[in-house]
Amino acid sequence: MKSIAIVLAMSMSLIACSKKDDSAAQIAPPATIITVAQAQGRHLEISEQTVGTMEGLIDPNVGAEVAGRVVQVLAHAGQVVKKGQLIAVLDATDYSLQKREAQAEIGRIQALLSNQEKIVDRNQRLVQKNFISRNALDDASSQQDALRQQLEGARAQLAAIEHNNAKTRVVSPIDGQVEKQIASPGNFVKVGDSLFQLIGTQRLRAHLPFPESISAKLHPGQTVRLSTPTAPDKTFTTTIREIKPLIGNSNRAADVIADVVDQAGWQAGASVNGVVVLGEHAQAVVVPEASVVLRPAGEVVYLIKDRTALQRIVKTGLRQEGMVEIVEGLAAGETVAVDGAAFLTDKAAVKTQAAAQ
Known part of the structure; x- marks a missing residue:
């Protein structure tokens, strides 16, 4: 009986240990x-970022070089134009008539000169045979020289007419964008009257404002990366050109200036994101x-x-x-x-x- 009791006690102990192990397994997370x-x-890179604006350095005012009535306007506000692109046409009727008149005058003088050359040639032979005096030959030669001068003058006049006629076709002097269309078809314009206001895109300038706490770390020559919404897939890397103080009532910010040259899609007046590289790790x-x-x-x-x-x-x-x-x-x-x-x-x-x- 004593042996049976010992066996039962050991069995109960093993069962208790097994339950404790199962509880521990259940508690473990x-x-x-x-x-x-x-x-x-x-x-x-150690860098600072800001948002600024683009400024156009070339913004010509395209004016009429000759007087005339506007026949066609081929560019409008907001349109991108290329250098040499036709943007307006003035009435060229007067110059066409003047050109025909000048050509007729040239033809008349050429005919007189051709006849005078024959007279001079004949007088030279007669002088050699002593049939006429030398004075007669000199007079014919002088008339020949005068006709030659008249011919040169008529040709110069024709060239001036053709030059002015070409000015009736107004072309863009730069690659850029039309900021303002001033002239309209039917307007009569005088020499110097404005036709268009353009903004150049070949040379732009980025103005990047930085707070006073950062301005002390900036200096010309530092690398700056620029991007703009008008050319979202392009990043232009340049350097700081100049730093100007922007002194206001509540701050001492700095205007960081960087140039952008020959970047397609970049436009004056657009916003620009600038990242200035201050150092590197x-x-x-x-x-x-x-x-x-x-x-x-x-x-x-x-x-x-x-x-x-x-x-x-x-x-x-x-x-x-x-x-x-x-x-x-x-x-x-x-x-x-x-x-x-x-x-x-x-x-x-x-x-x-x-x-x-």
Whole structure:
């Protein structure tokens, strides 16, 4: 009987231990599902960003060079034009008539000159035979020279008429945009009357305002990257040309000036986004922003080793494009938790899965 009691006691003890193990298994928290990433070494720029405006450096006022009635207007406000493009036509009837008159005068003088040349040639032969005096030959030669001068004058007059006739076709002097159409078909314009106001796009100037706290870090020659909504797929890299103070009642801002040359699609008056590069961090260690978690000890990341999260206190630096620079506490190549990091504690069990694309 004593043996039976001992066996029963041992059985009860084993059953109790099994229940305790089952309870412990049920109490242990499940592994946290996370995504992971490796800390990367990357080149980071120290930069400041602002939004400014574009100014046109070339904005000619296109005026009439000859008097006449406007027959056609081929460009309108907001239209982009190329250098040499026809933008207006003036009535050229008067110049066509003047040209015909000048051509007829040239023909008349050429006929007289041709006859006079024959007279001079004949008088030269008669002088050689002493049939006429030398004075008669000199008089014929003088008349020949006068006709030649008249012919040159008539040709010059024709060239002037043709030149003025060409001015009835008004062309754009630059690549740019029509800011204002002044003349309309039917208007009579005099020499110098305005027809169009253009804004050039070949040479533009970006004005970028920066606050007083940043202006001390800026100087001519620094690299600046510019982009504008009118050319959304292009970024133009240039340098700071000049810095001017913008002194107001409540600030001491700086106007940072940079030139933009020969960039298709860029327009005066448009907004411009400017990024000035102040410096760089070579081979900075970076992790995704979601990896850095705020805890009572400070900013931490969780290193993942052997399916376990190990808390690591870090010091952060720059934040760019969803990445955070780790100045202290982490080396490139180490694996850290990303999605789910905020739910981790030190030495917590984890289960990794592929990151969402």
